[in-house]
Ligand SMILES: Nc1ncnc2c1ncn2[C@@H]1O[C@H](COP(=O)(O)OP(=O)(O)OP(=O)(O)O)[C@@H](O)[C@H]1O
């Protein structure tokens with residue numbers, strides 16, 4: 329159940345995509361997202377899909393793994409498809425009782441579904457190919473110019489690093505506590521909705537106490553190592569653009585420019 | 591209750607770069623009423639193995655048979671299995687959640703559907719077993735207790751279910767020596783009284799030597815060695831080769847025997863060593 333969640337996970341393969349500067353990838357994903365919302369025909373989506381497939385192939389991440397990451401979203405995707413098919417007025421294809429699927433609805437629905445799938449695959453490709461630390465380094469560096477107008481770039485990035493760092497830990501902890509309570513006969517899977525929400529108490533209480541304990545420990549450990557914010561902080565790994573970053577950006581931007589203007 | 595494990599294989603995160611073959615083709619036979627010690631260095635698969643015995647983990651391959659019932663089958667009721675097989679996790683105090691100690695210990699018995707009178711008895715008995723004063727602590731919040739007391743509450747929570755098979759995953763890690771001895775003493779008495787099957791995971795060879803009848807040695811997801819406690823500790827070379835050891839006193843007796851002093855090597859406790867050495871000294875005087 330919990331092990332299907334791949335969002336925010338890193339999948340190292342050492343491919344060119346992995347080696348790109350995080351800033352390049354963040355910008356590319358932004359361009360990608362904007363394009364997804366601007367293009368409005370299936371042809372264009374076909375091109376985007378081919379592009380995404382190519383990126384996946386170059387990144388050497390198994391297709392199976394990407395599809396697994398989509399699984400938890402099946403419901404939302406189906407829901408989007410259904411709502412649109414039923415709600416939009418137009419030429420009726422099939423009627424089921426009071427509900428009827430329209431041609432326009434189906435078109436719009438599948439459009440949204442494809443958009444959603446692309447969105448998820450595109451962004452998860454970013455996190456799969458970039459370690460959380462480099463990712464937040466990239467975000468911090470991109471936000472740096474905004475420091476002048478008072479955006480706490482470093483603090484934001486640090487918060488994100490910590491949050492990302494602790495997602496797997498919390499999942500692991502949840503798994504462990506769930507097992508410990510199941511060993512004492514707790515049942516998380518059956519019963520009415522009320523009974524099931526009640527059964528979450530033995531899970532949530534230990535989870536929160538342990539999260540607070542961890543937060544405390546981490547704060548203490550950071551203090552002990554003299555952390556005091558971003559001012560004057562140097563880093564071991566400096567971000568640096570290479571030729572491949574320019575190539576990547578040029579490819580992405582021109583690709584989507586063509587799509588958008590043609 | 592007997593346990594049979596056949597060709598058990600467990601792989602974590604199959605097909606991802608983090609794939610770990612935690613268990614590979616493990617075969618184990620445990621008879622009813624045995625006190626088993628499970629040893630192996632960090633990451634050798636001990637915790638993974640024991641979580642299969644009460645159905646918390648499903649095998650990728652293989653079978654687990656508890657008292658004639660194959661618990662890997664789909665139609666098996668898990669609550670039934672968990673009533674029979676009690677499992678105390680590593681750092682069990684992290685699972686406490688109720689407002690009072692009493693309620694927390696009663697959680698397990700309540701889940702298996704006992705009536706309140708029986709639950710009351712069980713909580714009293716379990717607290718008694720782990721040496722927690724019932725009247726004094728029953729209404730206290732478990733979060734106000736010391737780490738050692740929390741550990742006892744958590745162990746009591748499993749003991750209160752009176753499992754036929756009791757599995758303890760490093761139950762005394764991080765406790766003071768007195769606390770450790772008290773808990774082990776109670777477990778020993780429990781075993782003597784009820785003849786239940788116990789599996790103890792521990793990194794302390796002294797504790798294993800003192801308590802268990804038989805040892806299973808895990809190494810990199812496989813069973814490397816099993817046998818009676820004495821027999822296994824005779825293999826000190828093989829144990830040392832995989833980063834384990836033998837009890838200090840066994841080591842000492844081995845060194846003495848190497849120096850051609852006629853003493854037995856398979857001595858496991860200081861008590862036995864004393865008897866053996868005295869026997870030898872007396873023999874020398876008489877000669
Ligand atoms: N939930 C999990 N997900 C992925 N891998 C795991 C998980 N739990 C354990 N492992 C891996 O499986 C292997 C066996 O772990 P296990 O916890 O069974 O070892 P252990 O013998 O109990 O060690 P220890 O003495 O440190 O408790 C290790 O390599 C570990 O990294």
Ligand SMILES: [Mg+2]
Pocket residue numbers: 636637638680759
């Ligand atoms: Mg373990």
